[in-house]
Amino acid sequence: MPQVIFLPDGVTVDAQAGKSLLDLAFENDILIEHNCGGLCACTSCRVIIREGLNLIQNKSEEENHLLSEAGFTGEENRLSCCCKILNAGVKKIIVEIPKT
Numbered sequence: 280m281p282q283v284i285f286l287p288d289g290v291t292v293d294a295q296a297g298k299s300l301l302d303l304a305f306e307n308d309i310l311i312e313h314n315c316g317g318l319c320a321c322t323s324c325r326v327i328i329r330e331g332l333n334l335i336q337n338k339s340e341e342e343n344h345l346l347s348e349a350g351f352t353g354e355e356n357r358l359s360c361c362c363k364i365l366n367a368g369v370k371k372i373i374v375e376i377p378k379t
């Protein structure tokens with residue numbers, strides 16, 4: 280079964296294609312801040328993709344703009360509400376939730 284591992288706690292959940300990483304975390308009681316309610320309008324849901332970046336929907340212009348303005352320029356920085364899992368056949372995605 281394909282999985283998503285949320286760091287730093289190492290909580291592992293089943294991946295579901297089409298679902299965002301924020302929704303997946305929320306459904307599994309994993310806390311990721313989401314001040315704008317998952318509307319891609321803040322950066323509070325930022326995560327760092329440690330593995331499996333190619334298995335997640337590409338950054339939109341809007342997401343890229345928000346992250347760049349906040350100084351998070353590396354490709355591994357993503358907004359979890361904007362990160363839809365592309366294919367449930369993926370092996371593993373590792374997501375780090377940074378300390379706020």
Ligand code: FES
Pocket residue numbers: 312313314315316317318319320321322323324358359360361
């Ligand atoms: S919750 Fe605000 S951008 Fe994701």
